[in-house]
Amino acid sequence: MATISNTNNNQRIHPHKFTLWVAIASICMMFAGLTSAYIVKSNQDNFLEFSLPNYFWFSTIAILLSSVTMHLSLKTFKARERNKYKLLISITVVLGSIFAALQVEGFISLDNHGIRLIGQNSNAAASFLLVIIGLHGLHVLGGIIALLVMFFKSFSQKIKNYNSVPLEVVSIYWHFVDILWIYLLIFLIWIR
Amino acid sequence: MSNEAILHANIGATLDVHGExxxxxxxxxxxxxxxxxxxxTISKQFLITGMVWAVIGGLMSVLFRLQLGFPDESFPWLEDLLGKWWAAGGHITAQGYYALVTIHGTVLIFFVLTAGLSGTFANLLIPLQIGARDMxxxxxxxxxxxxxxxxxxxxLSSIFVETGPFSGGWTAYPPLSALGDASPGSKSGMDLWIISMALFVVSSLLxxxxxxxxxxxxRTKGMSMTRLPLTVWSLFFTAIVGVLSFPVLLSGFILLIFDRNFGTSFYLSDIxxxxxxxxxPNEGGSAILFQHLFWFLGHxxxxxxxxxxxxxxxxxxxxxxxxxxxxxxAMVGxxxxxxxxxxxxxxxxxFVTGLNPFLGSLFTLFTLLIALPSAIKVFNWLTTIWRGSIRFTPSMLFAIGFVSVFISGGLTGLWLGNSALDIHLHDTYFNIAxxxxxxxxxxxxxxxxxxYHWFPKMYGRRMNNTLGYIHFWISIIGAYLIFWPMHYEGLAGMPRRYYDYSIWESFKQFSELNKFISIVVFITFSTQILFIINFFYSIWYxxxxxxLNPHGATTLEWTTPIKPGHGNYRKYLNTSLGL
Structure with missing residues (x-):
């Protein structure tokens, strides 16, 4: 017991990280609300059936790769390998942006096939895709902004920028939006 | 064991975040x-903003009670004061009436009793009562x-737009909320309403x-979870409920925004x-879907x-x-x-949306189950004051008043939670009461x-007790006189949200009662001004x-200086010895 009470402070979860975990629970609830609304709707007669454009599959590869580079960049940051870190985090940003761009392409291709997302003759099935995937995309955009902040901070020599907590927070968030996307993809393929 | 580890490390975490x-x-x-x-300071900001909103929301109820109590009389000064849109010819107009009830509900539920209450006391008490320097x-x-x-x-600005604020009830059901042409209030008033509410959700989540x-x-050293004051426990549970339910409302609002502005068919159909x-032109939308998403937060x-x-x-x-x-x-449980x-x-x-009766019976069961923990709490409050050496300060009187109205209002919850009875009682004045x-x-x-209780901690001064007593007695008598008769009106089938009851033969019997309720509303509302005067006067004078501990309390906020600075505590606390 005595050894435990002398635990190093660093082994305890940092309040900011904890706040993020609660926020993740909160974001999950939002998507739970949307996906359960989707389930209810999908039982209706006029719910349009169509397959997802391949762009969404390609985007999945991009975000999975970005999770790997995110993980490596956190590792290099902790190892104080600044140059490698800068490179890896830039790759993460690029991969994140490719993900977002591919998703936009996916929506454009849906539209090209005559599946209207909004406006007249739009079907709730396609509108739901736009809302659910779009909201996820906004969360990814938020992550990209956070990554960019981390990237520019790496050029500063201030001592406090050696603290790994902010990067850990961003990293947890980034993996979360990745996992969330996998969930959404499986969900959208399954419930048709 | 692990508790011990957490406690020791706490100080480090506190230092870490608030070193600066x-x-x-x-x-x-x-x-x-x-x-x-x-x-x-943030707590005071929430409190005072909440009070401003309480006055605005309260004034709205005074105005619509004027219509409900005196439907046949005209008050020319009303038109001078509010203009033609709200009170043409000295009568509250129908559109004005609907706008008033809608914004009254929205403002009091969200701005006063959510942000005003939680925002004030969670901000003030959580750090002070757990021995933290800040959030x-x-x-x-x-x-x-x-x-x-x-x-x-x-x-606030939505009240002043040309077509008026949103008027479809605080629940914002589509199609009134989704369709711009549905009513005057569904136009820009609704746009502002939904933007405001989305920002409010973000605020609540943060x-x-x-x-x-x-x-x-x-939490400071020694402040284990089982030592937390019940205020902190309650605010903690509140935060959990908010963090898990507000996002669902937000998703409902996002779909609503799409239906309103981008022609989608989530809620709208070919009506x-x-x-x-x-x-x-819409196809296949369902307004019931919105109700599910709304009430998943709403309850x-x-x-x-x-x-x-x-x-x-x-x-x-x-x-x-x-x-x-x-x-x-038992209280925590x-x-x-x-x-x-x-x-x-x-x-x-x-219950009346055409819900499957089997589902209805499940929801009835769970609803009635809530009576159990509620009853445990009431029992414990009563046994807490049983044979106590009671000091009837204004704050104590209001706390006892809370228990009283909670019992009176809670008992009718058993009626309304029962789907068989609710089919008759829903959307009547019984529900309002x-x-x-x-x-x-x-x-x-x-x-x-x-x-009243924490004023000395907030401002280092006391509020006037005599004004507090007057405030309490008029408020509690007023509250019962206003809402008790509404039960009878509701049992007789009088529906809520109607503009003018005097045109129905069956509700004419209530015209004198409505007048009485309105007069009590005016008196009770005026008494609240007394509280506001007392509050602001006492801040300075x-x-x-x-x-240091004027109430003889056992919680940590009274171990700080009378007016604690930013950082609260002069030294790190250790409550493990029992403070």
Missing amino acids: HQEHHHETFITKYIFSQDHK ASPLLNMLSYWFFFIAGIIM SGLNYIATVLNL FLSATGAAL PEVYIIVLPAMGIVSEILSINSRKPIFGYI SMFAITTLTFLVWAHHM HFHLVMGVASIFAMFAGV GRKETS
């Missing part, structure tokens, strides 16, 4: 009073207030995250419009409002009875039960109790507090 927020740092007027990151993230805390403030400004992280991470003589919202009130009341009853709270663990059950009962607001007593009056009473 020691008492000595220099503050300008702007960082100290406006964009403050000090939880105590886990003071910056998020500040942002949370300013999101709330901007939400308020937008809601503060909720902070409260949870603070309670779990920043026929009498105004244009044609059906909508937990009731507990977001009433849980903090329960915590405040538990604390005040115990202190002023000079006894520890009876059944502490019953709050946990309420927190869990509250997510399983939302469809009891939807029920929820106004059990969450409206009850929570506002707890808020008053809390303000109240009797100076000289005692």
